[in-house]
Amino acid sequence: MKIELANSYGFCFGVKRAIKIAENAKDAATIGPLIHNNEEINRLKINFNVKTLEGISEITEEKKAIIRTHGITKNDLSKLKNSDIKIIDATCPFVTKPQQICEKMSKEGYDIVIFGDENHPEVKGVKSYADGKVYVVLDESELDNIKLSQKVAVVSQTTRKVEKFMQIVNYLMLKTKEVRVFNTICNATFENQEAVKELAERADIMIIIGGKNSSNTKQLYLISKNFCNDSYLIENESELNEEWFRNKNHCGVSAGASTPDWIIQNVVKKIEDFKN
Template sequence: MKIELAENYGFCFGVKRAIKKAEQIKNAATIGPLIHNNEEIMRLKKKFNVKTLNDVKELSDEKRAIIRTHGITKQDLENLKQKEIEIFDATCPFVTKPQQICEKMSKDGYEVVIFGDENHPEVKGVKSYVSTKAYVVLDKKELENINFSNKIAVVSQTTKKVKDFMEIVNFLILKVREVRVFNTICDATFKNQEAIAKLSQKSDIVIIVGGKNSSNTKQLFLIAKNYCSESYLIETKNELDRSWFQNKKLCGISAGASTPDWIIQEVVNEIRSFNIE
């Protein structure tokens, strides 16, 4: 059986930046999980004493705080600044961008539509910068019964599909007089999605490696599943089942933006150890 990695996969710029920052700072607490990968968070805790707190309220005698890659709310940031603690901002620049857009556009009188998951920390942070009305949606149907003002700005969660984002945009253009559109989908996310779509179409089995609470990883899995019915989402090599690979000729592999190379390599090595012919 042949194993082929997607053309683009794994750590994105923002995650690499955050991991490097955490390793350099050491002995710190992150506000929320730094990234959506439990194995890497455990490595940072064991090797660099970087612990994870759920929110700002859990800070006690910590001297250093790291803001997670997904960012935090505007109010949490203000509360953090009031504490006597050294702050290191590891918010991905691609996440900071929609925060800034929402703040500016709402100040200019625009209501804001955010395409994304309302419960996702990135979206919560972005929404907190809106001073007018904010609407968080995952489907254009959620917009049908809303009476918008004449001015709407639209942004997206960084890990969403461009195709789905455009459905939201096209709906609003037909309904609202003035629509300002900001494509805030991360370029790395787009490239990873394109790559797995291409690879899964020719694969007999696809393995997606990454945190099961990671939005971009779940998107990769859904794309793969659309083209290859035998697609699996795993966090570590321990979840692999040898029987999955019987009578398969090509195994495609991709990984979420928060998945480190060492975990991907462990998965590849484990699959090779099965000696599937």
């Protein structure tokens, strides 16, 4: 059986940057999980004493607070700035961008439409920067009963699919006079999605590696499943099942943007062991 890695996969720029920041910080606490990968968070805890708090309300005697890659709300950031704790900002620059856009455009009188998951920490943070009306949607149909102003600015969660974002943009262009479109989807996300599609079309089994609470990893899995029915989403090699690989000739492997190389290598090694 041939094992092939996607042309683009794994750690993105923002995650690499956040990991390095956390390793250099040591003895610090992140506000929410730094990234959506439990294995890597455990490594940071064991090797660098970087612990995870669910929110700023859990801060007690911590001296250093690391802001997660997904960012935090404007209100929480303000509270941190008014405390004695040292703030270390690991927010991905690609996430900071839509925060700034929402703040600026809402002050200029635009209604804000965010394409994304309202319950995702990145979207919660981005939404908090809008001063006026702001709507979070996953589908253009959700805008049907919303009375928008004639000036709308639209941004996207960084890990969403470009095609769906374009559908929402097209809908808004027909519904309102002025639409300002800001493509805030991360290039790494787009490249990983294109690469998994290309590989899934050729493979007869696909293994997608990443946190099951990771938005970009779930998107990779869904794309893969569209083109290769035998697609599996796993967090580490312990979840692999040898039965999956029986009578398979071509195994494709991809990984989410929060998945470290050491986990990917462990998965590939175990698949290779199945072959022997």
